[in-house]
Amino acid sequence: MSETRVLYYTLSGESRQEIVINGSRFIATAVPVASKEDALIHLERVRQLFPGATHYCYAYRLGADGLDFRTWDDGEPKGSAGKPILFVIQKYRLSDVLVVVTRYFGGTKLGLARLARAYAHATEMALSGAERVAVVRYVRVRVFCGYPDVDAVVRILDRHALDYDAEYRDAVEFSARIREDALEHFARDLADATSARAGFVLLEQS
Structure with missing residues (x-):
């Protein structure tokens, strides 16, 4: 990291x-x-x-x-x-x-x-x-995944996120705050844990 x-x-x-x-x-x-x-x-x-x-x-x-x-x-x-x-x-x-x-x-x-x-x-x-x-900078991200990958995504968020919440629809969306300098590590762990099936987009800095 x-x-x-x-x-x-x-x-x-x-x-x-x-x-x-x-x-x-x-x-x-x-x-x-x-x-x-x-x-x-x-x-x-x-x-x-x-x-x-x-x-x-x-x-x-x-x-x-x-x-x-x-x-x-x-x-x-x-x-x-x-x-x-x-x-x-x-x-x-x-x-x-x-x-x-x-x-x-x-x-x-x-x-x-x-x-x-x-x-x-x-x-x-x-x-x-x-x-x-x-005081460090955090970025808010939205993570998308299918139901089979929810447990893996939650484990990654537990490791990296300051906080997060979830919306369960046809797919699952998580809104989370990730430390800016750890974003690359988060992206790599997320891809590895879900074989790149889960993804995310940046929303804002906080």
């Missing part, structure tokens, strides 16, 4: 770490998100979880190309919070991810450079300990 082609990585679940610098608490919360709206919902949840903080700075990055992103400094000097957070997200090749760094000011100003490093370090702590999952 060919090597899996990973589109990008995201997080399997939420991760949180805290650092303290000169009395200021920086609490980084990293969470997988599906959309801008989802990111804002999680941002509000973090605000409620840590009420009364001085700043709730964040960055999110979405999609396979990672070009849908936003940063927010929430009153910190421009470019000192959101951009360092985003840089670390990019460093880990992550997308569909939101990182919120909550700051409780400790009374001592850090200066622009140290402040940016603090936000980056808090983000690094949250992401370095988080479990990543690979």
Whole structure:
């Protein structure tokens, strides 16, 4: 089988770490998100979880190309919070991810450079300990076979398909999602198992 082609990585679940610098608490919360709206919902949840903080700075990055992103400094000097957070997200090749760094000011100003490093370090702590999952591309296929080959086709689908369903008519049709990089292997196994009596067509990518 060919090597899996990973589109990008995201997080399997939420991760949180805290650092303290000169009395200021920086609490980084990293969470997988599906959309801008989802990111804002999680941002509000973090605000409620840590009420009364001085700043709730964040960055999110979405999609396979990672070009849908936003940063927010929430009153910190421009470019000192959101951009360092985003840089670390990019460093880990992550997308569909939101990182919120909550700051409780400790009374001592850090200066622009140290402040940016603090936000980056808090983000690094949250992401370095988080479990990543690979996002791969699937294609939907329609498989056609006669009734004598149903058992053989089901065995192939059990081996290769993320999911599938069947329609039983004059012949049998299966709709299934197959990993794109495994499609050639699937086609070969299907032909071998049914002596090329079964076939399939591509429907869409997902």
